[in-house]
Amino acid sequence: MRLSEHCYATIASIKSPLLLVEAVRSARMGETVRVIYPDGSEMEGEILKIDGAAVLIQLFGESYGLDVEHSAVVFTDAVKRAPLSTDMLDRVFNGSFLPIDGRPMFIPEQWAPVTGFPINPTLRGSPDEFIETGYSAIDGLNTLVKGQKLPIFSAAGLPSKEMASGILRSARMVARSNEGADKDFVVIFVALGLTHHEYAYYMQTLEAMRTRFMAFINLANDAVVERLLAPRFGLTAAEYLAFERAMDVLVVITDMTNYCDALREVSTAREELPGRRGYPGYMYSDLASLFERAGRIQGRAGSVTMLPVVTMPEDDITHPIPDLTGYITEGQLVLSRELHQKGIFPPMDVLPSLSRLMQRGIGEGRTRADHRGVANLLYKHYAKGRDLRNLETIVGREGMSEKDQGMLDFAEAFEREFVHQGQQRRSIEETLDAGLSVLRRHGLEAP
Amino acid sequence: MKGLITAVSGPTVTVDLPEVKLYDRVSIGHSGLMGEVVRMERDQAVVQVYEDTRGLGIGEPARGLEKPLTVALGPGLLARIFDGLQRPLERLGEAQGPFIRAGKAPEPLEPDRPWHFVPVKRAGEVVQSGELLGYAEEGPFRHWIGAFQGGGTLTELKEGPFTVQDSIGAFSDGRPIYAVHEWPVRSPRPYRRKLAPSEPLVTGQRCIDFFFPLARGGTAIFPGGFGTGKTVLEQTITKYADTDVVVYVGCGERGNEMAEMLEEFVTLTDPRSGHALTKRTVMVVNTSNMPVAAREASIYTAVTMAEYFRDMGYHVLFLADSISRWAEALREISSALEEMPGEEGYPTYLSSRLSGFVARSGVVETLDGRVGSLTMILSVSPPGGDFTEPVTQACLRNTGAFLMLDTALAHRRHFPAINWFQSYSLYGDAVAHFFADRVAPEWGALKDECRALLQREEKLREVAEIVGAEGLEDEGHLLMHVAEQVRQNFLCQNAYTEDAYSPLDQTHRRIREILAFYRNAEKRLQGGESLEKILKEATP
Numbered sequence: 001m002r003l004s005e006h007c008y009a010t011i012a013s014i015k016s017p018l019l020l021v022e023a024v025r026s027a028r029m030g031e032t033v034r035v036i037y038p039d040g041s042e043m044e045g046e047i048l049k050i051d052g053a054a055v056l057i058q059l060f061g062e063s064y065g066l067d068v069e070h071s072a073v074v075f076t077d078a079v080k081r082a083p084l085s086t087d088m089l090d091r092v093f094n095g096s097f098l099p100i101d102g103r104p105m106f107i108p109e110q111w112a113p114v115t116g117f118p119i120n121p122t123l124r125g126s127p128d129e130f131i132e133t134g135y136s137a138i139d140g141l142n143t144l145v146k147g148q149k150l151p152i153f154s155a156a157g158l159p160s161k162e163m164a165s166g167i168l169r170s171a172r173m174v175a176r177s178n179e180g181a182d183k184d185f186v187v188i189f190v191a192l193g194l195t196h197h198e199y200a201y202y203m204q205t206l207e208a209m210r211t212r213f214m215a216f217i218n219l220a221n222d223a224v225v226e227r228l229l230a231p232r233f234g235l236t237a238a239e240y241l242a243f244e245r246a247m248d249v250l251v252v253i254t255d256m257t258n259y260c261d262a263l264r265e266v267s268t269a270r271e272e273l274p275g276r277r278g279y280p281g282y283m284y285s286d287l288a289s290l291f292e293r294a295g296r297i298q299g300r301a302g303s304v305t306m307l308p309v310v311t312m313p314e315d316d317i318t319h320p321i322p323d324l325t326g327y328i329t330e331g332q333l334v335l336s337r338e339l340h341q342k343g344i345f346p347p348m349d350v351l352p353s354l355s356r357l358m359q360r361g362i363g364e365g366r367t368r369a370d371h372r373g374v375a376n377l378l379y380k381h382y383a384k385g386r387d388l389r390n391l392e393t394i395v396g397r398e399g400m401s402e403k404d405q406g407m408l409d410f411a412e413a414f415e416r417e418f419v420h421q422g423q424q425r426r427s428i429e430e431t432l433d434a435g436l437s438v439l440r441r442h443g444l445e446a447p
Numbered sequence: 448m449k450g451l452i453t454a455v456s457g458p459t460v461t462v463d464l465p466e467v468k469l470y471d472r473v474s475i476g477h478s479g480l481m482g483e484v485v486r487m488e489r490d491q492a493v494v495q496v497y498e499d500t501r502g503l504g505i506g507e508p509a510r511g512l513e514k515p516l517t518v519a520l521g522p523g524l525l526a527r528i529f530d531g532l533q534r535p536l537e538r539l540g541e542a543q544g545p546f547i548r549a550g551k552a553p554e555p556l557e558p559d560r561p562w563h564f565v566p567v568k569r570a571g572e573v574v575q576s577g578e579l580l581g582y583a584e585e586g587p588f589r590h591w592i593g594a595f596q597g598g599g600t601l602t603e604l605k606e607g608p609f610t611v612q613d614s615i616g617a618f619s620d621g622r623p624i625y626a627v628h629e630w631p632v633r634s635p636r637p638y639r640r641k642l643a644p645s646e647p648l649v650t651g652q653r654c655i656d657f658f659f660p661l662a663r664g665g666t667a668i669f670p671g672g673f674g675t676g677k678t679v680l681e682q683t684i685t686k687y688a689d690t691d692v693v694v695y696v697g698c699g700e701r702g703n704e705m706a707e708m709l710e711e712f713v714t715l716t717d718p719r720s721g722h723a724l725t726k727r728t729v730m731v732v733n734t735s736n737m738p739v740a741a742r743e744a745s746i747y748t749a750v751t752m753a754e755y756f757r758d759m760g761y762h763v764l765f766l767a768d769s770i771s772r773w774a775e776a777l778r779e780i781s782s783a784l785e786e787m788p789g790e791e792g793y794p795t796y797l798s799s800r801l802s803g804f805v806a807r808s809g810v811v812e813t814l815d816g817r818v819g820s821l822t823m824i825l826s827v828s829p830p831g832g833d834f835t836e837p838v839t840q841a842c843l844r845n846t847g848a849f850l851m852l853d854t855a856l857a858h859r860r861h862f863p864a865i866n867w868f869q870s871y872s873l874y875g876d877a878v879a880h881f882f883a884d885r886v887a888p889e890w891g892a893l894k895d896e897c898r899a900l901l902q903r904e905e906k907l908r909e910v911a912e913i914v915g916a917e918g919l920e921d922e923g924h925l926l927m928h929v930a931e932q933v934r935q936n937f938l939c940q941n942a943y944t945e946d947a948y949s950p951l952d953q954t955h956r957r958i959r960e961i962l963a964f965y966r967n968a969e970k971r972l973q974g975g976e977s978l979e980k981i982l983k984e985a986t987p
Contacts, residue, residue: 029455030501050505051454051461079502115501117546118736121697122528122536124706147703243545273782275792276830282779284699284772288735292702297545318831326673327828328735330703351858354674357703359943376860383859391912401917 007036009072012054016063017225018269019045021073024055030079030115033057038070044096045073046080048270058266060096061223080115080229082236083108086245088214089186092203095218095226097233114232116239116293125296127330128360130367131250131305134170134425135163136418137348138355140435141375142333145361146173146248147296149306151256153322153334155315160335161198163346164252164309165205170425173248184302186241187213188251190234192227193258195220202254227262235293235304242302249302251294254309260287260321276320284324291328317352331355344420351383367428374435378414381444385411410442448511452476455503457783458496458740462509465490470515470633476507478550481532483516483744486784495780497532497741498549514631518748520755521611521627522583522590523556525692526725528709531733531745547737556611556627564592564615564626566604574598577637577758577814580616581606583626587722588692591759592626593815632747636754638811638819644847645810647878648764648822651687651718651948652680654865654938657894657958660882661848662874663690663762664810664820668770668842671852671864672832679942680852680863681768681826682708686715686724687948690822691761693728694753699742699772702734718948735772743776750807753821760817764824765808771828774801774838790837798841805845848872861939867901886951893958897933900965904930921978922969928982929965937961 006025013020019035031047035057043063049056057073082097087106094100127147132139144150154160168187189206191199199219206213214237216230231253238249253259260279267280275281294306308329312322315337326332331354339347362371385407392400392408400408418434426434439445450464452475460475460482467473473482473494480503482494494509518533528536534552542553566581568574575598579591592615599618609615614623630636644662661667671677678700685693697705715724731749733742746767753765767773774797781794789795808823825846829839832854843849849871856864882890907923919927937957940946949957968981 026504026506028502028504031504049454049456051456052505113501115499117548118734119702120536120540120543120545120547121702121705121732121734122709123540123545124702126706126710127703273788273792275778281775281782281792282739284775285735285739285779288699292734292736295703295706300545318833320830323673323831328701330701331674352674357707360707379860394913395917399917 005077006075007072008075011066011068011071011073014063014066014068015269017059017061017266018048019057019059019063019066019073021055021057023053024075025053027055027075028077028079032076032078032080034074034076035059035066036072036074037065038067039065041065056270058225060225060229079113081111082114082233083111084237084240085109086241088237089212090214092215092217093233095216095222095230095233097216100217110240112236112240114229114236115289116232116236118292119295119297123298125298125300125303126360127296127303127357128366129173129303130361130428132170132172132428133167134172134427135166135346135348136421136426136431136434137346137350137353138167138333139367139426139428140371140418140431141350141379142331142353142355143358143361143367144305144307144355145357146303146305147294148331148355148357149291149294149308149329150331150333150355151308151310151325151329153310153312153317153326153332155312155335155337158335158337158340158347159345160309160311161201161254163335163348164254164307165202166346167307168205168211168250168252169209171250184247185211186247186249187211188234188238188241188249189213189215190231190251190253191215191217191219192230192253192255193218193220193222193224193262194254224262224265227259228266231259231290235290238304239293242304243297243300246301249304251304251306252309253306255311256287256308256325257311257313257321279320283320284327287324288328291325330357339415339419342415344415345422346419348419350379350419351386368432371428371432374432374439377439377444378418378435381407381410381439381442382414385414406442410438410444413438413442448513450509450511452503452505452507452509453491455500455505458500458738458780459485459783460494460496460500460503460509461491462494463490464492464509464511467492467511467513470631472512472514472516474510474512476503476509480549482740485780493784495740495743496738497744498738515633516744516747517629517631518751519555519627519629520595520752521556521625522562522585522592523560523611524729524752524755525585525588525590525727526729528730528732529555529748530737531698531731531741531743531748533731533748536732558612559610561608561610562626564606564609566606566616568601568604570601570603573600575814579759579815580604580624583609586726587720588726593758594624595630595758596628597622630751630755632744632751635807636751636758638758638813639816640812642810642812642818643877644820644874645877647874647881648762649689649951650684651689651950652684652863653940653949653954653957654863654867655850656949656951656954657937658867658898659848659850659865659870659872660874660878661822661824661872662878663822664808665848665874666805666808666823666825666846667848667850667872668825668827668839668846669850669852670827670829670834670839670842671857672829672854675832675852675854675857675864676862677826677828677852678704678768681766681824683863683942683947684824685728685764685766686712687718688764689719690764691727692753692756692763694731694749694756694763694765695728696731696733696746696749696765696767698733698745698767698769699735699776700768702736705732705734739776739779743773743780746770746773746804750804750821754807757811757819757821758813758815760813760815760819762820762822764822766824766826768826769828770801770825770842771838774841793837797837798844801841802845847874861934862942863940865938867898867938868905882951887955887959889959890955893955893962896962897958900926900962901930901933921972924978925965925968925972925981929961929968932961932964933958
């Protein structure tokens with residue numbers, strides 16, 4: 001343990017975003033450093049690797065203007081920590097947790113390491129309280145519960161931002177939905193590599209919301225390495241609000257694809273062995289270190305629920321990013337180009353979508369007694385109808401039996417009347433009634 | 448043995464401890480993080496650290512513990528939840544709160560819990576290493592205590608109360624006997640000889656028991672993409688399998704799922720014994736966000752416990768979810784060690800490590816002369832659902848049953864999503880006699896008949912896709928109807944209802960009825976009756 005900061009001017013090499021510093025005494029793994037540029041400006045960094053007196057540092061920003069001769073590195077003897085206080089609510093920060101809303105920095109009540117600690121599995125609370133998102137395709141068939149991590153799998157050109165902000169606007173914790181219950185409901189929005197256009201759209205949503213929020217904004221032209229840090233700040237803040245301040249926190253991170261690309265960029269700079277499509281072999285563990293921070297803890301009131309947005313490159317669900325995400329998260333909400341082209345919003349394909357924790361969050365006392373029955377029937381008949389569409393393209397509608405034609409009509413109606421809802425918000429009652437009405441009109445038995 | 452840290456890179460730490468042995472345990476830094484020596488280079492040892500290395504500094508002390516990674520084996524293992532290094536998670540939670548921090552942990556076995564020892568051997572008797580000396584009742588379970596640390600002439604064996612800290616007897620050379628001992632996790636426990644698997648492991652899953660029976664002492668893998676129900680299937684088998692002890696490893700998987708399972712196990716009872724399921728289960732949990740090196744060690748920790756119960760002459764079921772996460776941990780460590788990578792970055796020793804691990808399963812004659820078995824079920828998570836990847840392939844070469852979980856079936860909500868055309872079990876012949884003798888002589892014939900039916904239907908379906916269902920003959924319609932019955936009412940099993948467990952006679956009755964209906968209906972159809980009438984009668 002050292003007692004003061006040490007300053008070194010022994011940079012041996014610079015390979016953006018990495019620095020190699022030599023002749024350093026007693027550095028610590030993960031220690032935060034401040035790099036002082038020749039012009040006097042500063043940038044934070046973190047120690048990635050230590051070999052004797054040589055230390056490898058990752059910079060959390062651009063390395064333009066750094067040189068070997070006149071730059072210096074200050075070792076702070078502390079790991080990266082996030083400042084925490086309830087005063088951080090209703091504020092907008094950049095990826096380094098500095099305010100960008102024109103107001104001064106808040107005074108922290110406490111500090112916590114950004115990487116967090118794993119929750120002891122024996123003390124995790126069971127995620128079984130329903131969150132009403134207002135979208136039938138989610139609430140009815142792929143129910144989200146408190147403490148769950150459920151990503152939206154989107155593709156380029158699909159309205160994932162409209163859907164994510166729709167959820168932000170209308171999500172309700174129904175279990176305590178009486179007056180004032182939403183005051184303990186907080187949204188943390190983490191933007192990674194967003195274009196300005198998308199950013200403006202989200203900010204409009206956030207500002208129009210009744211719910212309290214926090215935003216961490218890293219735009220497309222901001223430092224790439226900050227993308228690795230911003231979600232960790234967001235989650236550290238979320239854990240504090242949830243488990244120390246008993247709030248229900250919904251964390252929306254968009255876009256995880258930019259996060260993974262940043263991870264790949266840094267990994268390549270470190271000359272690590274690339275795995276699938278150049279992404280590092282530890283990407284699963286790295287993503288898990290984020291996603292697993294969602295959850296509830298026995299005996300504590302709050303919860304951290306995560307809704308990350310993943311843009312599937314080339315619409316390919318087997319691409320390493322959606323694939324590894326799907327292995328960690330508790331289900332996925334898959335958007336479909338076909339439904340989008342039909343003008344259906346949200347264009348969610350319920351067949352490949354899944355919520356693993358749904359069984360626990362629905363039924364009597366949570367949503368409605370007939371929820372499971374209605375959901376199973378809708379799913380079953382829609383799957384059948386979709387199967388028959390393939391047949392229809394071969395033999396034509398005329399070549400099909402009356403019953404099969406009925407199923408085709410049902411699938412169509414299901415998409416247009418149940419999945420599609422435009423800007424309208426539906427309560428869970430309305431969702432289930434909409435489902436029942438589509439079933440009844442097509443002569444399909446009700447549960 | 449003391450030294451200093453000289454380098455840190457991810458989970459690996461280099462220390463100047465020239466005297467340590469490979470795989471020795473090392474305590475690292477001021478906070479005493481646990482690690483294991485994985486490489487020696489001149490006067491330096493490279494240590495794989497089981498905990499987060501963040502905050503570790505150069506020049507901090509390192510201490511060689513002169514023994515490899517071991518687990519404590521003795522009364523008090525059952526109904527407990529450990530992490531990959533056998534730290535008791537429940538008591539760790541009491542000590543540290545809801546978040547797991549690195550460093551000191553409570554002893555794996557409760558030091559003060561009272562037990563009652565009943566000897567079966569007497570003073571004066573000569574016992575061989577591994578012979579059983581007596582037992583303690585651990586709830587409904589008889590926990591045998593043996594001379595696992597060597598034999599000798601017994602001079603004393605005390606009946607009565609004890610704790611894991613007390614000796615329960617002594618040998619003539621003065622060595623005390625304890626009910627608990629430590630065993631290095633990477634060394635397989637000894638046995639007299641291996642026997643061929645000949646009894647089925649009844650899982651209560653119709654598709655498995657009927658088509659792809661598992662054998663006690665055998666090995667099976669469940670590969671499947673995400674959302675195909677690997678975890679649910681493993682957990683269902685954990686609940687209902689006909690076995691004495693279950694060791695379940697959650698290796699690099701989701702924390703919420705583990706929490707759900709833990710909660711469920713307390714309330715569920717074993718359908719055979721009527722006791723709470725936890726009473727026969729040991730869980731090892733290393734979720735995906737817990738340290739990678741401990742994940743690598745977790746399957747060894749767990750399998751050593753499983754072997755320990757096997758050595759008491761019990762049938763033990765070992766389940767790991769998922770072995771791919773273990774392989775990835777191996778890859779991460781290998782890459783931190785800058786080893787030459789093999790396929791997809793996995794180390795080239797992936798396959799040999801895996802076969803060494805899988806070889807710890809089997810039916811054995813124990814050192815005490817009893818018969819015990821260790822059955823392994825491993826789930827595999829192939830990236831992108833691509834079964835040609837190295838982990839699935841390495842598993843295929845080493846295991847006896849392959850139960851392929853199919854994404855298309857899962858999307859149709861057909862669970863368990865076991866593909867009945869591609870899956871196989873090499874134990875079918877070895878256990879056929881059991882089903883013929885104990886359930887029904889026609890078991891094998893029904894199986895062939897059912898399989899043929901599904902194959903014919905598959906062909907017919909291809910035809911129907913071209914000509915349309917209308918173009919089929921009545922025989923074809925009947926076949927499709929019956930195949931649908933087989934799928935819906937036989938192969939599908941909802942893990943969340945009563946039907947989650949199907950005893951063998953029920954499995955037999957269901958398939959017999961469906962096939963009998965088919966034979967009868969076919970005959971009536973040939974006799975000129977209309978299909979509509981036959982089907983109407985069939986559905987009440």
